Amino acid sequence: MYDIINQNYWGINLEMDNNILMSSIAASAIGFSLFGWLIAKSSSKKKLKQYEQYIDDSRTLYHEVFDIEQDSIVIVDQNNEALYLNNNIKKLLGLKNKDNPIKFELPTLIKDGAEISLDDLLENIKFNPYKNLVSFDNLKLKIGRGTVPVSIFVSKYKQLSPNDNKQVRIIIIRDRQAESEKQRIEEHNALTKLPNHLKLHKDLQATFIKLHLKEQKIALAVMEIDNFASLRAILGYDVVNNVLIKFSEYLRSLSDEFSVSIYHTVHNSFVFVLNDINNETDVYSMMNLVQEKLRSLYKMENSSLHLTASVGAAIYPDNSVTGELLNNAYKALSEAKEKGEGWVLIYKPVIKTHGYDELKLYNDMHEGIKRHEFEIFYQPLVDSKTRQVVSAEALIRWKHPEHGMVRPDIFIPIMEKTGFIIELGKYLLEEVLKQQKRWELFKFDQVPISINLSLAELEKDNFVRGVEAQLKKHNVSPELIKYEVTEGLAMQNEERTHQQLSELRKMGISILLDDFGTGYTSFSYLKKIPANIVKLDRSLVINVLTSKTDQGIAKSIIDLAHSIGMQVVVEGIEDEHMFGMLRDMGADFIQGYYISRPVPVFEFQEFLRR
Secondary structure (H helix, E strand, C coil): CHHHHHHHHHHCCCCCCHHHHHHHHHHHHHHHHHHHHHHCCCCCHHHHHHHHHHHHHHHHHHHHHHHCCCCEEEEEECCCEEEEECHHHHHHHCCCCCCCCCECCCCCEEECCEEECHHHHHCCCCCCCCCCEEEEEEEEEEECCEEEEEEEEEECCEEEECCEEEEEEEEEEEECHHHHHHHHHHCECCCCCCECHHHHHHHHHHHHHHHCCCCCCEEEEEEEECCHHHHHHHHCHHHHHHHHHHHHHHHHHHHHHCCEEEEEEECCEEEEEECCCCCHHHHHHHHHHHHHHHHCCEEECCEEECCCEEEEEEEECCCCCHHHHHHHHHHHHHHHHHHCCCCEEECCCCCCCCCCCHHHHHHHHHHHHHCCCEEEEEEEEEECCCCCEEEEEEEEEEEECCCEEECHHHHHHHHHHHCCHHHHHHHHHHHHHHHHHHHHHCCCCCCCEEEECCHHHHCCCCHHHHHHHHHHHHCCCHHHEEEEEEHHHHHHCHHHHHHHHHHHHHHCCEEEEEEECCCCCHHHHHHHCCCCEEEECHHHCCCCCCCHHHHHHHHHHHHHHHHCCCEEEECCCCCHHHHHHHHHHCCCEECCCCCCCCECHHHHHHHHHC
16 A cells, blocks of 8 residues: 555646645655655665665655645545545544544535435546546535535546556545634624625525526515614613624524525614515515514613614515615615605616616716816896896706716706715805806906705705805805705704804805795794795796786795795796786796896806896
């Protein structure tokens, strides 16, 4: 056996990782040294003794090399009779060092969930002509009552010597337990032990492949516990962690009971993969069941804290392709959170009314700002009595290099969703201030310009300071700037809105309450919002010539605004008759196509010259 090892092993090229390769190199070095001795063989007794001593040393070194190898190695003949086993395979199989098995029997293997023998595995083995090894991954070795994850590498048969027809091969068994444990830890949440986002994405790939092989409807649902940061502040870090652990224990039992896979992706976020569902009702039922359990999780003495969660879901193939399931579930979650706490929403595709690629438009916006593709148009406001231009509204237009003029109703919603509306607001303010400075230098009659304000800008802590800095930079009076805020936006966060707008008013900037009359709390907001001008929505005056009711509403709002010291702008005026009626009702300023459409700056300057 020892001669077999010394004469043949180095002839097998192990194309594997460094550990095995180093073993092969060591063995090869021994073999080639021995080969040199054979060439230089001599009949002298002294040299013969040296030769025999060298063989013994080679055997010892060879065993040391393979016994420190981390993999299990066995050399077998055509009948699977073991010619050599290293220490690791003896440990793996539970053999003692004194055992010297003649018939090598590898315990049963499990491949793709089915049991197979080593003979079955090797029966139809095919080698690449350029490689001496073939590998088998994702196997399990049955040992006792358990299994060990392994990979098996098998070499080609090698003839022992030209004068011996006996063939041998090397079988290497790599224990994957440590790797599997490391992977298990990496793919599970450290706190709750539920599978995490890494495992989710791996499992989804396999799930989507199976979906194409059979007709099946699945849903992805993303759940976030509401007000999580506040809960940590109120209850404490450890208490909230215990709640998460209890919740996860319940989710694990739910996973066992139903056809659902559950993942704890981050902090307060969980993802549910619901398999073999029939319709949306199944999704709502499951999510409502989970929410009901969540509400009863935390109790402290005689009081309880009613926890809620927002949920967004998407269903394949009803409303999403596989690649968009998770993205669409998050979109639905975002909508659910906007509605309040505890909402469950299922994604509904938005039917596009345009042919633009929204992602491409978003990417183009950044360069568009730098290249000044965004142009400001001005729509005049006139005094209802003198018809003189007293102000104007700044409206943004995008002259796209590929698409031409892109309508605001297309790109503004994209900006609002992505937060780019903040950059646009900065750009708009700076361009208006630059224009004001030009008019001052060229002795034009300057009029205040109003700019529409977004919710994202209002929510920024440094918004007011940024406006103040821009005014100082361009040396423009605050009285030449107005901000328009819609009633709906003002209702989002009343306290925050009041604070920011009050600071603008203190600086000397006028505030217009835009789209007034479209909300159900309009009258109460007249006294709550620090605005000094109210702008009647077009919907209130479109039928004012023919509807006595609309006339009464418009007149009442104008009178009410005047009674609390506010001025009134009426927009949407389309002809002389409407102009005259609203003027007679007491409207201070008029805006609409009858006066002028939004126009570029050069055309607007013609109005200023009149």
